[in-house]
Amino acid sequence: MIQRQSHSTIYVIDQGEALEFYRDTLGFEVRTDMPMTDEGDLRWVTLSPKGQPDLEIILAPLAPGPMFDAETAEQMKRLVQSGAFGIGVFETDDIHGDHERLGKRGVEFVSPPEEKFYGIEAIVKDNSGNWFSLTQHKK
Amino acid sequence: MYSCSDVHPQTYRSLAHARDFMRHAYRRPINLPDISAQANLSPYHFLRIHKLTYGETPHEFLTRLRIERAKSLLAKGSHNVTGACFEVGFSSLGSFSTLFANRVGLSPSEYRRHVRSGIVVPGMVRPLFVPTCFFAMLYGAPEAG
Numbered sequence: 001m002i003q004r005q006s007h008s009t010i011y012v013i014d015q016g017e018a019l020e021f022y023r024d025t026l027g028f029e030v031r032t033d034m035p036m037t038d039e040g041d042l043r044w045v046t047l048s049p050k051g052q053p054d055l056e057i058i059l060a061p062l063a064p065g066p067m068f069d070a071e072t073a074e075q076m077k078r079l080v081q082s083g084a085f086g087i088g089v090f091e092t093d094d095i096h097g098d099h100e101r102l103g104k105r106g107v108e109f110v111s112p113p114e115e116k117f118y119g120i121e122a123i124v125k126d127n128s129g130n131w132f133s134l135t136q137h138k139k
Numbered sequence: 140m141y142s143c144s145d146v147h148p149q150t151y152r153s154l155a156h157a158r159d160f161m162r163h164a165y166r167r168p169i170n171l172p173d174i175s176a177q178a179n180l181s182p183y184h185f186l187r188i189h190k191l192t193y194g195e196t197p198h199e200f201l202t203r204l205r206i207e208r209a210k211s212l213l214a215k216g217s218h219n220v221t222g223a224c225f226e227v228g229f230s231s232l233g234s235f236s237t238l239f240a241n242r243v244g245l246s247p248s249e250y251r252r253h254v255r256s257g258i259v260v261p262g263m264v265r266p267l268f269v270p271t272c273f274f275a276m277l278y279g280a281p282e283a284g
Contacts, residue, residue, distance in 0.1 A: 007270070016162075024193065024200070033211050034269055042278060043211075044269045065278040104192055106151055 007046065007056045010087050011080050012128040015045060015061040021127040022047050022059065025105050031056045049090065081129040083110075088132055095120045095136035146192055153178040154192055157185065158200065165204045166228045171197065205229060206242055213251040214267055220247040 012018035022028045028047040036042045042063070046056035062077045064070040079085070092098050095113045099122060103109065110123035110131055119137040126132070146154075157178035161169070174197055175185035189197050205227040212218040218226060220236070224247070229235035240246045245253065254267050271280075 007273075020162075030207060032267060032269065033207060034267065035211060035215055036269075036274065036278070044274060060277055063278060065276070067276055101194070104146055106155075 004054075006054070007058055008088070009058045009060050010126070010128075010130055011062055011076060011085065012059050012126075012130070013062065013077055013080060014128075015043060015059055017127055018059045018061075019045055019047075022057070025102065025107060025127075028057070029053070083125065083129050083131055085130045086132065087126075087130045090132055090134050092134055092136050095122060095134060098134060146188065150180075150188060151192070153180065154185075154189060157189075157197070158193075161197065161201050162204065165201055165208070166226065168228060168230055169201070174201075202238060203242075206239055209235070209239065209247065210243065210250065210254075213247060214254045216251075220251065223247065 010018070019030075019033075023030055027050070029050055031046045031048055031053070032044055033046075034044045036044055042061070045059045047059070048055040048057050062073045062080065064073050068076065099109065099113050102124070108125040110125055113120045113122040113134075113136075119135055121133055121135045123131055124134050157174050160177040161174060164173075171182045171186065175182040178185050180188065186196055189195075189200075193200065195203075208227045209223045212223040212226060213220070221232060224232050224235040229238075236247055239250070243250055
């Protein structure tokens with residue numbers, strides 16, 4: 001019986017650059033980083049927020065494979081870059097601090113922190129074009 | 140782009156260029172003057188602005204890059220501890236081992252043993268797990284072991 005989700009996937013344009021974004025800019029922790037080819041150009045890379053060590057978010061670069069060919073991979077890259085994909089919601093305990101810190105690091109906010117009845121929410125883009133909600137809940 | 144940055148965009152670009160330099164040159168023994176030259180800033184100024192912008196010093200960033208790469212080499216099994224140490228740009232086995240143990244929670248040799256055997260050390264190292272069917276669906280069968 002399925003007990004929990006252990007991995008989720010984010011499609012990214014460049015795996016190395018995405019790793020830096022999630023690890024260095026957002027401060028996620030790397031859970032696994034394994035070269036999958038001898039050249040080391042394709043890796044199995046997973047990360048997650050510090051407080052969620054049992055989750056692994058896969059950074060999957062868009063490349064041809066059994067499920068999609070080169071043309072489809074290029075289509076998907078364009079879709080990712082155009083912001084077609086929302087990848088989920090991340091909870092924070094300090095949205096205004098994050099807004100300031102991330103802004104200094106050149107991170108794009110689609111919408112700045114806004115008061116809602118449940119708390120404060122902003123929409124943020126990663127460096128591939130994916131967007132996510134950043135939410136701070138009311139205490 | 141919304142930004143409450145007080146780092147000038149050109150400075151940010153220079154910093155990003157210097158970080159990119161570190162990402163490609165970390166295997167060599169590079170120092171602060173080498174890196175700050177990439178940003179066209181004085182070493183002191185570069186260090187201060189980098190810390191302000193990224194919350195860590197350039198050296199902390201470089202060390203992190205090297206340790207991550209070392210973990211990858213040790214996990215893959217292609218390098219022993221000494222080999223991994225020098226391959227990632229450390230010049231001293233002693234300082235590599237100390238830094239590694241501080242950050243990873245295990246010495247390089249403990250890490251190499253545990254991560255390859257799949258034994259869980261509570262609270263520290265998870266067994267290495269790559270769902271190879273999932274990987275193969277995306278990219279075809281992996282070449283490396």
